[in-house]
Amino acid sequence: MSAARVTMATVAREAGVSPMTVSNVLSGKQSVSPDLRARVAAAIAATGYRMNATARTLRSGRSGVIGLLVPGATEPYSYYARLGGLVAQEARRHGLTLVVESPGPAPEAETELAAIEQGRSLQYDGMIITPLALGPQHASRLPADFPLVVLGERPGPLGVPHIGLPNRDGAYAATWHLLEQGARDIALISGAPTDEETVLTRRADGYRDALADWGPEAGEPHLVEISDLSPYAARSAVRESVRRGRRPDAYLGITDGVLLGALRGLADVGLHVPRDALAIGFDGIPEGELSVPSISTISPDHAWIAQRAVALLRGLLEAGTPDDLEFTAPYVLVERESTRR
């Protein structure tokens, strides 16, 4: 005995009304008399009916689902896990469902494009994306008629709303804070510099500018180079750099995750923060408050970003391209144990 399919027609028959009336009751669009409304509700309960969202989407052209594309959300100390939660909450407030797509942490343009394609294919109403690998050269391959909001450094100027992070200014503030705390030999822990403008180059700019503005006694820029932005890479890179005799009096981590890996690397060689070196990160992940020592950080306003991203996407859905396309998230410098002498 296979369970009979229950559709709106089934419910309609049970309630003695037309399918359209069932639809109206469910969507609450048209006004339906209380009598029928009750009969339909009873019939739904009796039949165990559940809406087929797929059919609704096919017909109406709207799914009520938005996608969030974040790289490496399942990696340890990922900034994106936190952001994802806030965006989901904000989406729910507006009656939208959020689904998260998270390709691996390796930034591959094809993977990112495929994830966008998939969201489009699944008829998401739009997506909020954080491209890591997409550059201006891929701009033409982004679907033109698919609402997109870009977070973080953008792949060149597209006609797409964009929420940037305060990368340069934040890194500047972080570096300045280290200098104020007495640091005079600050190492930046980051990936190899590139020609393109990325989050790495922007933050490195802020770091260098701060050192330059402070004056000669701020010391020269110095990079502890890591192969990827994982805490693991940072751990071994910092450990080896210390073993090779490099002993800066402060570290600026390109992300909080990287900085936490660096702290672990320092512990590996018996060094202690803030006693032996100061340290500050970037991202404001919650784990930074719980670590020992807790880490100072540049914390962009994640709630602001989530709210703005969803608002921009909703604007795209309802009103077309807005006037203002460029936004930069506010930030605060959070001072914790890792920069306290």
Place this chain on the structure above:
Amino acid sequence: MSAARVTMATVAREAGVSPMTVSNVLSGKQSVSPDLRARVAAAIAATGYRMNATARTLRSGRSGVIGLLVPGATEPYSYYARLGGLVAQEARRHGLTLVVESPGPAPEAETELAAIEQGRSLQYDGMIITPLALGPQHASRLPADFPLVVLGERPGPLGVPHIGLPNRDGAYAATWHLLEQGARDIALISGAPTDEETVLTRRADGYRDALADWGPEAGEPHLVEISDLSPYAARSAVRESVRRGRRPDAYLGITDGVLLGALRGLADVGLHVPRDALAIGFDGIPEGELSVPSISTISPDHAWIAQRAVALLRGLLEAGTPDDLEFTAPYVLVERESTRR
């Protein structure tokens, strides 16, 4: 000028074939002559056609999407973030797409049921769920004809495949390890005990049994009670318990996240692990390897769980209910700094 809709019919016209042939080329079900295959491919490229997965799902009854329901995946130190990544990877290997639904960390049965309903409504082929609040009393409200695989403690015996964690045995092993390392006053950091069988009660059982088996000198069971399973709750609970004069020589955290919060709480009052107390957790989250000190833990085999969960779900999709419904994940005790004298 609005972009014209491009459907299979458009492609078919461009290629001079029927829509059915386009469908066959795309799905690879039927064999199509190389000539037509090439013409269709060219037409797809020329028109910029993308499949509408919604329509395909409606007609075929299969979406190729499976849902993963994990509570609090975006919370700091969540065990589920890690697991989600592995399940996604495993699903991809089988041509399935995984989407993650993550209600907040608060265990509310209605929220969990709603998330399952939503997955069903969106025509997911099935879901892998980790119910926190669902109990036997909700069993009847689970959709009967919707493939489900349950992870963790199950809401009573359902006719549903279930992968359990080695909760009792793992907690036993963890406690025993602390005893072997010399601990004689071990506190369990956990939520208030309940009547129902939950992850909390199972792990507490293992803890108590190990103390009993060791003998009188193992000391009495002692609970540091936390209001929820977050690291924040653990931090304040442990800190306050120390301030009230409680000074056990070891802690067993009900989860790694809880234990990391506890370490932070100990640091708040100037206590150091492993010098002043030993500590071990449960879950094997990657952050436990990176913290200072790194934490010993009971680490269930996450890859095994992910693989088995997807295999079970696929079995449900293709072959109906399997013979074996009950599985328990293997685990290893990972010894790190937090239990090294």
Place this chain on the structure above:
DNA sequence: TTGTAGGCGTTATCAG
């Protein structure tokens, strides 16, 4: 306020 007709884009089925 309620009902009827038709189609959203795809694929199952079966005939050619």
Place this chain on the structure above:
DNA sequence: CTGATAACGCCTACAA
């Protein structure tokens, strides 16, 4: 190997 037909479950548009 290819194509015509119909249907998946719902909602837009319009009529009653």
